[in-house]
Structures are given as structure tokens and as C-alpha cells.
Amino acid sequence: MDDIDAMFSDLLGEMDLLTQSLGVETLPPEPPSSSSKEMNFSMGFADMNVESLNELEENDLDALMADLMADLNDTEEKLGGQKEAEAPHTDLPPASHGFSFYPESSLSTPTSPERGPNTFSAPLADSPAPILSPPTLPQHAKLSMEEIEAQMKADKIKLALEKLKEAKVKKLVVKVVMHDGSSKTLMVDERQTVRDVLDNLFEKTHCDCNVDWSLSETNPELQLERGFEEHENLVDPLSAWTRDSENKVLFQERPDKYEVFKNPQNFYLWKKDKKTIKDMKDRDKELLVEENFCGTSIIVPDLEGVLYLREDGKKSWKQRLFLLRASGIYYVPKGKSKTSRDLVCFVQFDNVNVYYGKEFKNKYKAPTDFCFVLKHPQIQKESQYIKYLCCDDAWTMNLWVTGIRIAKYGKSLYENYKTSMKKAAITTAWTNRTAGTTSIPSTPSPTTKAKASGQANGHAPQPPAEPVAKVGNAPPPPPPMLPTQILPPPPPDPVLPPPPPPLANKKSPPATSVPRQLPSLPTSFPPSPTSMANLPPPPPSLSQDDSSESPPDFLPPPPPTLGFGPGAGSLPPPPPVSFLPPPPPDPGFPLPPPPPDPAFCPVTNRDSLPAPPPRQSNIGAGAPPPPPPPPSASAGLQSTPSVRRTGPPPPKRTTPPLAAPGGGDFMSELAKAMAKKRGNQ
């Protein structure tokens, strides 16, 4: 119960802050939550919570919008004149429209009446100047004061909107059943992938982090089980559960999860004799994986075989010859050959997931217990829309389920595997390393905390310097990012754990290993360098940001810890500096150290919305700050020093800025391009 209480106080604190930031006097969300304290911890509660929060925002938003629209016209007019002078914008109507849209001043007021304009403008004024990325500078130099002002206003509005958006992020309280039967309770927000949650759990359980660890859902009513894929957002499937659901989330090792990458021959050469498969050389296995997952197209194992199909509505099971293709499962109609054109489509994978069936022999009179099921994730009860298939043996079942996953998820599956491998390798290296010295959790947390406070105090000047340098390096790789990204082989050779990318790199050699977020980031990244200029531009790609951003929430430990842990011990690095380029954010992004001002960032930060400085210190000591409560809550659970709780928040704080670069930069980039083009002509 302790942890639950802790979590509640988190929750309440969060809501509190949230409402304040929205300028709402009353605190509607509180009653429901407190009353539900007595309730069993369940999805139902989480939903309620979320709903009430949303409701509140909705009302507010309406009012907000009205104001916004009123001011809009004014500003637009004002800006109209200035814009003409500035060619790039006028050239591109859509762009300029987007621009003029925000330059309202009023927004900031409604959003945060208490400290609206002041707090806002202060950080913003700072940010444009020092943080401006080099490329954009010239352009800005040309802008008149008015324009800068307008721009700032625009930024503010974007920011406020972003904040609102963030506030709407859906969160669920999830109880995860551990392999030993105990359970842990986490808060998961809708942007977190299963990978993020796994990392979080690794952190809490000190398990060996091998690639088999997975989260899965069980549905006792249908007797189904499915391992989540790591790129899925955990909240999505959980939202499909009914209120009275007895479904559970399990944290366990599933050897079948990535078996296809460890022993691809079992799937791709299943027709061959047992001996050939068993004697497969490692090199040949690698080749197989390469052949099937690294080409222009993912190759699905060509499965075919007789399976039992449960007849719709009837209780009988009927044999049919099924074939797996990339486009779906087909069967051979009676009296036809198995040439492609005669095949009848049984199911396509767009709208269904594949589940293992448990003990169907009993439940449905299946010929064997080796059954799998295809159904829409929303379906939770018996229905004619669920397709039941039964195999002769466990092996065949595994073959089909894996084959279907390959067909459905394609490349993501392989990417997930590579990420897991990296993670596992890093963790192993790290555990080996620290085993002798100190316990993992204790070392990192203090460091993180130090950094956190350092940042909180607004080390605006320092960060900019670093980032700028960074910016210089960053821009070049805009075009074909993805391919390069993919290159880094799964087994990272990092002898050392991943250090915080940017700074740590300079300081310590271990930098070689790339933090795992790297791959995802770049995609959204290209524009970022210039983007610094307009901080606010929120998450152009929310999801991507998330992927890069959320890990930090939960694993403040891995990256920072690893990077700093050892180093910190011997020579305490200047906390602020080392921290600012928040390790988690990763090399690409760190630039936007816009979180210089604590007052400012909290605002953007969905969780820590309100957190005005004074308050914050409070929070730091007492209830962990808003950010992803889960880590902190659980931290408490594990009786880790309270310091540790502060760990998560800091990286968090840096995230909003991270997101920021994405959006605004586009304008300047476009402008540059236009200028260049004109030059060329």
C-alpha cells in the first residue's frame, strides 16, 4: 500500500500543478482521485483520472481559443506589413500563414495567469539570443525589433498550445505482474513504447536485461496471451481492455520473442531436415537474417501446412491447408491447387493481432493445446470475429505465430531486436563493471540529482555554449539519415556503458557506444540545428520525440549513470555542464538547452507544468515532481534513497526543449533554401 500512497501523492501533486497552470481556481480532479484511493488499483481508476483531467482542459481550451482567435486578427494585420519586407515569408504563403497564426500575446495570459507574461518572457528573451543556432543568426539579425517581438509571441503561443497538448497526454496506472508473482505498479503515458516501459522495469528489478524479457498481456476470459512488440505504445492495447477486465500485464522472459533472429534457420529453412538445421553455422545464420531482414523487402517465411480451423459458431475443428504470405494467411479451397491465383484469403494482418491460446483443448475442444488466435485488439469477449487455429505441435504453432509477426511488423521487429541487443550488451557491460564497486542505483542517483539542481538553477549561459558547438556538427547529416542509422550493428562493442552523448563524449572515451535512442532520433532530427531559433515548436513528431525523450524519464540511470557513475566518483565533473546536455536526449538533440530557466521549462513540461521554482524545491524534497511518476513511485517502493526520485525529473526537464527544435526550424530552413535558390539564379 505504501507505494500506492506515494503514487497518489504524486498524482495529486501533478494534478494540482496542472490545474494551476491552466488557471483554474477549482480543483475538480481531486475528489475523484482521493475517493478512489480506497478503490482497488485498477484500470478503471486510471481512466477516471484521465477523464476528469481531460474534461477540465476541454473547458479551458474553449475559453482559451476564443481569446486566441480575437487577438489573431490584430496581430495578423500588424505582421502583414512587416512580412512584406521579409521576402522568404511572403514567398511562401502557407508558411507565412503558419507564422502569423501564432503571434498573439494574449495566449500566455490565459494559460498561466499567475505568472503568465513575466515568467514567460524572461526565459524566452534569453533563449533566442544565446541559443540561436549559428545558421539562423544572420537572418534574425535582419529582423526588426518588432518582428523579433512578434516571433517571440508566436513562440509563446506555440509553447502554450504545446503545453495544453501535453496536459492532455493520457496516462494509465498499470499493475505489472512480475515473473515471481509479485507485482509492481507503474504509470505509463500514451507516448511510451513498450521498450521504454521495459527499460523502466529493468531499472527497478535489476534483472539481467536479456533480450527475452518482455511485457505481455493475458486475457483470462478468452484464455489468450500475447507478447507486446517493443515499438508498440503500451497504452494503446491497454485502452482496449474493458472496465471489469481481468486482463493482466506480465513481465517475463519469453524465449520465443526473438527466436527468429537467434535461430533463423528454424523458421526460414523449416522444411530442411533436422540435422541441417541443428548444425547450422553462426555465419550462415547471420546470412539468413541478413537475407530476409536487411534487403529492400522483408521476406516472410514461406509456411504452409494443414491446420485446424474452428468453424464459425460451431464447435468443430476442420482441417485446411493454410499458407502464409506477406499479404496474409490463405487457404487452399477444396479441389484447387495451391497456386497463388487459386488461394483464398483467410485473413490479412492490418487489423488483427496474433495471440497464443491457452488450454483450448478444454475450453473449445480443440484437437491439441497448441492454438493461436487472430483478432482485432479491441475484441475482448467471445465473438464470431475471432479466428481460432490449432496446430499439431508447439513447434508448428511457434512457427506460425512468429511468421505472422514477421508479416505484420516487418522491419520493426528486427529493429526492436537490435535495440534489445544493444540494451542487453550495455547492461551486461555495466553490471560487470560496477559489480565490484557499488550498487548500481545508489551511485547514479546523487549525480543525477546534482545535475538536476544545477540545471534548475538556470544555467542558461553554459548550455548554450555547448550546444552551439554541437549545432555546428549536427547539421551536415540531414539527407539520408536513416540508412546510416541502421548501420550501427546490433551488438555494440561498448566496453563501457553509454555515456551521456554530447559532453561525456568529449570528456571520456567510453563514448563509443551510442545510446539506444540514437536510431530513432535522427529521423525527426534533420531540421533541428536551425530550429533552436524558435524554441517552442513543439514536437513536430511527437512520437519520435517521445521515443527519444521518454527513456530518460525512466532510465535516468542507464545513460547518465553509466556515463557519470564511474567518472563522477573520481572527479566530480561540473554538474551543470555535464548534465545540461542531458545525457538521455542524446547527441543530436542536446543543443536545445533551452530549459535554462526552470520556471519556463516546467511550463512546457506536461508533467511538471506549474512547478514554479519555489515549489519545485519543495517537490524535490518531498513528493517527487510530476514527471513520470512511475519511476519515482517505484523508487520509493524499492526503498531507494529519496534522492533518487529526483533523478528522473531532470532529464525530463530538458525534454520540452528537445521537442521544441523540431518545429520552428522549418521556417528558417525554408527561408535559407529560398535565399540560396535565389542566389543561384
Next chain:
Amino acid sequence: MGQNSHSPVLMAVWDLSVTVEDLGADAPPITVSVTSDLHIGGVILKLVEKSQVKRDWSDHALWWEQKQQWLLRTAWTLEKCGIQADAGLIFMAQHKSLRLGLPNGLTLRLRACFSGPVFRTVLGICKMLNIRRPEELSLLRPVEEKKRKKDKDLSEELHDLTEVPLTSVSRPCLYNGMPAHFADSLQTEKVYKMLSVSQPAPAPEAIAKLYRPASVVDKAHIHSRWLDSSRSLMQQGVQQNDRLWLRFKYYCFHDLEPKYDVVRLTQMYEQARWAILLEDIDCTEEEMLLFGAIQYHINKLSLTEPQTMTSSPAMDDLDSALQGLEVKLDGAESSPQDMLENLTAPELNDYLKIFRPKRLTLKGYKQYWFKFKDASISYYKSKEESLGEPIQQINLKGCEAAPDVNVAGQKFCIKLLIPAPEGMNEVYLRCENEEQYSRWMAACRLASKGKSLADRLFQSEVQSILSFLAMQQTNPNTHTDDSMSINTHSLVSPRYSKKYKVKQLTPRILEAYQNVAQLSLTDALLRFLQIWQALPDFGISFVVVRFKGSRKDEVLGIAPNRLIRIDLGVGDVVKTWRYNNMRQWNVNWDIRQVAIEFDGNVNMAFSCVTADCKIVHEFIGGYIFMSTRSREQSDTLNEELFHKLTGGHEAL
């Protein structure tokens, strides 16, 4: 000198008569006086002097007609070459014009090398056409066509590249978005466009008339037509102005980079498209419909934005900036503007009719006032009551929205399958007309993907639905050139044209289309190729063979990574062997037998029935060669290794 001293007899001067092709067929041969130790270069020199024609002879060489070989080593003496007075030599250009059938079905006239090994000839052609990785392509003799030669000839004249000076063929330098040698004239620019932009959909009748392999044996026969890449065109009996096909032969496409591979990608797509339309590769009905949908999309995009893939340096940055914009707009949540729009999401309001078959009441369609907002539909008794509580609200996220439309019958229904914990709920919405239908359908589709009406995709979705409805109205027999009214029969193979009427086919293609409608041209091309590559039969070239010890013909399938033994009668795969288990392989040229040894003492041997064993040898060796190409490797092509692996010792 040494020769002179001890065999003075050889010094005897004799006459060698040589036909100079350029002087015309009727001109008498030119006779030059030579000695046996005169080298070929000397002969040519004398010949040119004697012809008294002043021109650039540098491309010319001697062809020994009787022996069917070129005398390209100018330092060799006549004696060493074995040439005597009776040798009928012809002095001719090494580069001659060739009519080249491209994967897109059009014919190009260009100058190709007739003297080097075909491998190098293909290299030259690809360089001119700006196709990277030329080792994946080769030349084959075309399947004879029946009659209808006239219109073919016409189209050939349109695509003439013979004027392009060979020396100016330079790949890397781009001018105006195309290789410099294409930018010389309007005519060549047009040729480049033909190469780099996919062709409009062919008329269904045209598809039906083309040759289609009916069986695996037919397919095997096509592969007997490949030219030997180690010998020259002249040696293989190809004459000036003959017709050959240029095709991708090895189905492992290395290092595909849309930015540099505009022509390659387009032609690859064309080859894949035709392989599917002509049933050269089998696919299921669902796959065929998806292929049809992507073709439709590509056709449409090619007409409206044909130049998107080419880019001049000046445009590059702008392009990337614009792409950045797209990306940004894509993530609906991203910009504040989007957020604003999302917060003030537009709505649809209309009287529609609803029918829920699951309800036991068999009342049929009933009219209500419908409101579409935020990915869900609510309905009310009437417009007046729409401020109150709806009768029901349906959240469409994750639903399936399928058309149930009959334009002729003026039936415009949307079939919704809405997931719920208890299963899928079926709901039909009936609209009054096309216009209403297209808006509500577009909204349902977006909602099913969790997007709102504010999404910028809404309008384009509405448009594409309207254009598809328009297709159903046009008479399939009148084929106008309006891009929107493509006959869907031209998007599928004749089998499906026969099986389905246009009005049956169109909605199904429309259904598949919704999943690809937002792809860019390049992405659509790539998607098409990906699905093609994911087909189980992809990349398998068939040859009829007879295995050692077997008494019947069987089929050998040669795939990029394995050999497949297929039963000719049933079509079942009997056995597969992977190349990476291959120890060695030999060709016994006397008995035309290929013998292969695999790891673990597995041996197999076969003689070839439909194709020469050199062709099979080249296929296997070629694939092994292709697998040696690595990512890091530079662009240099190891020609020698290719010939070694493919038994092309003649070329070395």
C-alpha cells in the same frame, strides 16, 4: 627481325582483300598488299590510306566473318591471327545502332558496342541511360511478335539516342536534373523523360494481346533467350538495327538509392508491373488488387508531378525544406496550427440513413441527423435535437470502412465494421449522392486511423474517392486520356479482367487504394517493388533440366540465394539448395552437364533442356558474383571476377 632472318619465305608479299562496310554493300573490297608479319594495326593503316576516305576511323575494327571473330589486338601479326589471303575480312564500326526494348515496353534506338563482350556492352548502354548497377541487367532476344509492326516502328522513331556522341556519355554530371548528354536537345530530353517517368496504364486490350507465359515451361523458354555475356553481339549473330531487350536479369537489387536511381527505379517498376500484368509471376487476388491500386496511384502522380524525383542542385535545398514541411504537417500534433485546428475540429452534419443488421429489427434504413466530430459519429432524431444527447455515439477509431457502392444504381453506402469488446459491430450508412458519400467516407477513413477531419489529408481523400466514383461511371470501352478515368481493367492481369467487371473491380481497388493513397511517387514505386519482392515466387528464373539419374524433365528454379528443384507435373518444390552451402560447381562442356557439390558431400548434376548450360552457369555464377558486392565497396565493378564466375573465359 628474328623471324625475317630464318624464314624469309614468310616475307612474301600477298594480297589481302577487305570489305569496307562504310563504302556500301556494292562497293568492291579494297585490296592491300601485306606480309604475314604485318600486324593488324598496320593492315588497318594501309586500308584507310587506300580507301582515300578522310574521316574518323577510330571506332572501326576488322571482323573476320568466317570465323565470327573480331581482330581487336592490333599488335598481333596476321600470322599470329592465322589470317591468310582467303580470309574474308570486313572493316566496320564497332558501335552500331541497336533497337533496344526497354522494361517499360518502349523501344529505343541507340548505338551500342558490337565488339566487346555483352557484359561490357550492357555497361555502356546503362551508362548512357543513367542506370546504376548495370551488372544486374542483361540483353535477351525478344519474343517474336505477331504482325502489328507498324505502330511499333512509329514509336521507335520517337526515342532515338544514336546522335548522342559516345564520348560525351558521362554519368555523374547532371544538368537540369538529367545527365548532361540528355540535355543537349529537346528530343533527347524527351527520351530521358520516357526513361525516368513510368508509362501510363496500357489499354486492357493491349495487355491481352501481349504474349503471356501459360506455364512454367513457357517461362523457362524465355530464359533461353539471354545472350552470352562473355561474347560480343556480332559473335552472337546480332546485326545492326536488330532488336534486343534490356531487362533486369539478376533479382538482387543492390544499393537502391532513389535520389540517384531515377531511371533504374522506374524501369525496375516497369519490369515488375509487366511481370504482374502478364502473369509472369503469380500472385493472389488480394495482392493483385493492391498492385492495381499502387499502379493507379503511380499513374496519377506521374502525370501531375513528373519531375519530383529529379532535382537540380539549386532546387535541392528547397525540396528538402518542403519535405520538412510535409513531415511536419504529417505529424498532426506537431505544429500549433494543427493543434489549433484539432481543438476546433470541423464537423460534418447531414441527414443520413443508417442500418444495423445485427439488431433483430429488420427495419432497414432509417433516417437520422448525423454529426461527425472527433473521429466519432453521433446521431439524433432530427437536426433540432442535435444539441441534446445523441441517440448513439460511435467511435470509429480502429474500425474498417468499406465502400458498398453502385453508381449506376445510385447506391452510396459505407459499410463500417466497428470493433468493440464483444466483437465487430456492422453498421451501414447510406448517403444521398456522390458528393455526400465522398465526404463521409473520407471522414470515416481518417477516423479509422485516428485522424480528425482537420487533417490535411481530408480534402485529398475526398478527391480520390470522387475520382474513383467517376471511374465507375465512365464506360469501360471509351478510353479517354483523362487521368482520372483509367479503366481499372488496365491495372490487373487479363485473368482478373475476365473474372470481374469494371464496376466490381473498381471498388475493390479503391479499397486497397486507401492504404497507399498518401505515398509519394518514390515511395509508391518502392512499395510496389517491395510487395513484388515479397511474393513467394519472386526472383526465380526457370530452366527445364534433366537431373542425372532421372528419366523425366524437371524444372530448376534459380533464385538469388538458392536453387530449387521443382516437379514439372505437380509444380511442387522437391528440394532446395542454398548457394552459401555450395562447395564448387563444374560444367562439362562436352556433355553439356552442370555438376554442383554442396557441403556435406551433397552432389547434384543436370543437363539443360530449354537453355544452354552456359546460361544456367551464368545465372548461378552471376548470383554468386552479386552476393560478393558489399555495402562498403566502391562503385568499381570487378568485371574479371564476373567472367570467372560465369564461365566467360572467352572474354578474359
